[in-house]
Amino acid sequence: MIKTLLFFFILSTGLLFSQKSNTLLSFSFEEAYKLQEKEKKPLVVFFHTKWCKYCFAMKKSTFMDKKVIDLLNQNFYFITFDAESTDTLKIKDKTFKNKSGIHEIVEILASRDNTISYPTTVILSANNTIDEQIDSFISATEIHEILTTYITKSHSN
Incomplete structure (x- = not known):
């Protein structure tokens, strides 16, 4: 009986640890900038909306891939952000808000030629x-x- 319990304990502990390593760590902008004060790492920001089917597909496939998760967790601070969020962000004494349905931070980081597409992934x-x-x-x-x-490029510089 004790051997059986010990076996299940070891098995469940292993499952917990394997699940934890398969989880993509995601931060808010505020959290990521605070973490950068301690350890400088680039940011990967995934801008999406609730209605975008390609955004949903990336969440369910791209960001569920173990190799991608490991790479992001080890080398970057990952931020996922709803472009239509009404949250106010305070980053380094600046405030960013939703303006006319699109968040200011999205306009700053994700626009190209005054156009924003979803999904947009930005590396800072x-x-x-x-x-x-x-x-x-x-x-x-x-x-x-x-x-x-x-x-590879950033380590060679």
Whole structure:
């Protein structure tokens, strides 16, 4: 009986740890900037809406991939943000709000030629400059390649 209980305890502990490592850590803008004060890492920001089917597909496929999750958790601070959010953000003494249905932070980080597409994934350097802006669906394989190349380039500089 004790051996059986011990076996189930070890099995359940292993399952808990494996589930935890398969979880993508996601932060708010405020949390990510605070974390950057302690450890400088680039940010990956995923802008989406509730009605966007490609955004939903990325959430369910791209950001559920174990290799992508490991890469993001180890090398970046990941932020997922609803572009139509009505939340007020306070980042480094600046306030950002929703203006006419689209959040100001989205207009600043995700617009290209005064147009915003969903989904948009943005990579911000550890110094918070826009390094990459991808305004389309990205598969797990594609984002893994983009992030791996980004890490390699940033380590060589």
